[in-house]
Amino acid sequence: MxxxxxxxxxxxxxxxxxxxxxxxxxxxxxxxxxxxxGNDDSIINESSLMKVLDKLCITLAVAKTTWIVFFFFTVQLPFDYERLDFFPFTLLRVLCGLWLTYSVPYHYLKARTAEPIQLPKRTPTGPNCSFCTSSKPRLTSHCRTCDTCVYRRDHHCPWMGQCIGIHNQANFFLFLFSVFLSTIFVLYVEYEFWMENVKIWIDKSASSTQWNSKVAGFSLSIIISLHLIMLSFVITYVFLVSGGFALLDMLFQKEGAQKLTLSKIHLRWRQYLAVRRDDSILRALFIPSDRVVRDFDFI
CATH class of the missing domain: 1.20.5 (Single alpha-helices involved in coiled-coils or other helix-helix interfaces)
Structure with missing residues (x-):
């Protein structure tokens, strides 16, 4: 040589x-x-503790979302109505607010209530799960908290109260995406509102009766924290889906990302978002629809 x-x-x-x-x-x-x-089953062996965390996270998620919706319609919109023409500026804000108010809980409930794909029963020859009565096809993982096997399991999400797998991964990502758009809308579109009210809120000489400004300061801290969290989630899943692997695959199976080409990235996103032949990725992103995968026929 x-x-x-x-x-x-x-x-x-x-x-x-x-x-x-x-x-x-x-x-x-x-x-x-x-x-x-709490996504690592080996860390929390007591499923009851994980279920308590599930309920706590679900309560926080619902409370935060409800507060943002309440704040937008009762504080921000009246502020806009006093300063802007109803058509088109305030009307567009109302329509966007209604769309996001519908989209966020819709995708959340779909991802939260979707049932995992039912797997075949245990067989004498095939690979079987050592924790339940199901067989264990390739890419299947058992969740001790949910006490079931999940095909293409990504992780157990305490915010959803169940595992994210192929059955609900589309609506889960669309929920994250919708919340992210909501924080962008409330933060940046309403820039004038924040500049005026937060300045009053932090001004020590301001009257203590400026209720809107105090609410604005409290809401701003919630929205910014939620915005940063959603931004990190969306970036992470864009990277994971485009690369062709799930979070669990990367953490425990140690499989690297597959080759990146535009055609493969497009195909992976169509599969991940459960886009049918007569459907499109843009429609999946912006029109709330049922993306739950209920059987192996779609795969």
Whole structure:
């Protein structure tokens, strides 16, 4: 073997080792985050504790969403109506607010109530689950909290109170996307509202009767925190879906992302969002619809 070939092979080995080391650090960070939100079954063996966390997270999610809707329609819209023409500015805000008010709970309820695909019963020869009576096809994982096997399981989401898998992954992502759009709408479209009311709120000389300004300050902290959380979630899932793997695959099965091409990315998103032949990704993103996968026929 020539000297140049030795050098080239040595470079490839060093690059491979560097990639393995970097990937190990990334996986460590992801595993740590997974433990914090309760997605790692090995961390919380008591399913009852996880169910309590589920109920707490669901309550917080509903409370935050309800507060933002209440704040928008009772505080922000009256503010706009006094300063802007009803047509088209205030009317467009009303229509966007109504659309988001419908879209967010719609996708949440669909993802929350969707039942996992029913798997075949245990067989004498095939791979079987050691925790339940189901067989265990490839890409299937058992959740101890839900006490069932989930096909293409991504993780157990305490905010949904159940696992995210192929049955509800589309509506789950669309819920995140809708909440993200809601925070953008409330933060940036209503920029003038925030500038005026938050300044009054932080001004020590302002009257203590400025109720709107105090509510604005409280709401702003909620919306900014929710905006940053949703932004991180959306970016993470855009990366995961485009790369062709689930969160659980990356954390525990140690499978890397598949090759990225525009055609493959488009196909993966059509599959992930349960887009039918006569459907489109844009329609899935902006028109609330049932994206639950109920059997293997769609896959």
């Amino acid at each position: 020539r000297k140049g070939e030795y050098i080239q092979r040595d470079r490839k080995e060093k690059i491979r080792e560097r990639n393995v080391e970097t990937r190990g650090k990334v996986l460590g960070i992801l595993r740590f985050g997974s433990k914090i939100v």
